[in-house]
Amino acid sequence: MPLTFHFTCNAAAAAALALLVGGCAVGPDHKPSEPRTPADWSSWHGGSPTLLGAERSAAPATASITSGDWKAFNDPVLDRLQAMVLTANPDLQTAALRFTQSRVQRATAAAQRGPQVNASAGVTRQRQSESGAATRMIDALGSSVANKDQLIRTLSEPYNLYQAGFDASWEIDLWGRVRRAMEAADADTAASAAMLEQAKLSVQAELARTYFELRGMQRELRIARADIAAAAESLELVQARADGGLVTDLDPVRQRTLLAELRARIPSLLQQEADAMNRITLLIGAPPGRLNTELADATTDSAGDAPPLPDLALGLPADLARRRPDIAAAEAQLHAATARVGVAVADLYPRVTLGASFGYESVGSERFGDWGSRQWHVGPSLSLPIFDNGRRRSTVDLRELQQQEAAVAFQQTVLKAWHEIDTALNAYSAERQRHAELVERERQSRDALTLAHARYANGLTDFSVELDARRALLQARRDQAQSTSRLSVNLVGIYKALAGGVPPMKELSAGS
Secondary structure: OOEEEEOOOOHHHHHHHHHHHHOOOOOOOOOOOOOOOOOOHHHOOOOOHHHHHHHHOOOOOOOOOEEOOHHHHOOHHHHHHHHHHHHHOHHHHHHHHHHHHHHHHHHHHHHHHOOEEEEEEEEEEEOOOOOOHHHHHHHHHHHHOOOHHHHHHHHOOOEEEEEEEEEEEEEEOOOOHHHHHHHHHHHHHHHHHHHHHHHHHHHHHHHHHHHHHHHHHHHHHHHHHHHHHHHHHHHHHHHHHHHOOOOOOHHHHHHHHHHHHHHHHHHHHHHHHHHHHHHHHHHOOOOOOOOHHHHOOOOOOOOOOOOOEEOOOOOOHHHHHHHOHHHHHHHHHHHHHHHHHHHHHHOOOOEEEEEEEEEEEEEOOOOOOOHHHEEEEEEEEEEEOOOOOOHHHHHHHHHHHHHHHHHHHHHHHHHHHHHHHHHHHHHHHHHHHHHHHHHHHHHHHHHHHHHHHHHHHOOOOOHHHHHHHHHHHHHHHHHHHHHHHHHHHHHHHHHHHOOOEEOOEEOOOOOO
16 A cells, blocks of 8 residues: 655745656657568569569669559449448448547546546534544543533534535646556557558458459359350351251250350359349448449440559558558557556656645534635645555566567568568469460450351361360450459459559550
């Protein structure tokens, strides 16, 4: 238990004590951490040099990366969805409430630095014991007190006690306990703000990823329907040749089998389209079916437009790291843990509190409020911790361990950030090269089908050659459509890894 001393002082001594308010702040000071970063991406990445080196060295290392909103994807529907998710997503509402709570907690911590003023008033009905402490002096005087019994009965008669007044106290922050508490609260608020930004980034990235997956499904549906129409037209031609005795009945059977295969893909693609729509409406906090009109496929082209492919001119990695909200949150949490060490250390030292009170007290209401009924006191008090069985010292050790844990978490967050960025770049670069090859494959397959159809029409080959060529073209078109969708999804991964930044867009062809 700490010892508490109360003493009075004159006005000059009180003023001298007030000057001590600018005392030192004990405990370690937080120094912003500088994560280890490479000079540029071309000298530090986990991907194959063949895969990434050419693209990353194409632009200077100091080329800046454009940050901003999702308008960089040049999709008005996506822009509207992103605006909706920011206002209606339940996860974002929860994160916003937590941020508001941290601001309220900061205000609570800041309230400690000012004086505390309380007012009180009361009326009580009381009776003193005839054999209690109040009659001890009468007993001590003995026979010298006349009418002793009558005096005791008079003192023990019930009476009304009226009290009113106020008191004020102010702790002089000699060792910076309050300042460190406010510093920790400010850091907690900064961490909550960063986590709110991280939640926004995660929800928006998930929305964009699902949106591009939906558009990919719709692109595959357009291709499948176009293929069904082409296969049905081809079936009519093959059936006409069979009816004319130019080919056997086996050729129409093979074509009908291919047509059935194509039609069997439609229900699965429709289910995947509906699932993607439901995931988007859930992210926006809307009931199923609310956004079906907004998300419907309005494109008539069977292939659809490929997304613009960006140049990977990333700039300085250190600049990217400072923009990531998870790194900012880890840095703020380390700052808060460091400040709490100072709070624990300050608790090892004495506390000095200036106090004052003024009020009125009167037995009976007749004289309540008279100047003679006033009572007051003013003066400092000293609270000195002497022995608490090691509780305060253990608290200091605990806060120091928590600071070390926060430092390790910060370094781990930075390391994970680099890996996430590098993984996203590897995935995008690999898919971009794969997409270029698939475009060429689709062109070659289309030429092969044209040639096979011509040879079959002239009777130079049987129908199996054209059928194999058609199957190869169908698979090439599906693979290209899926790769186009993955390009957009992987670009979203880069956007998220770079905390809302995307490389400068270049309007390149899909096969570039």
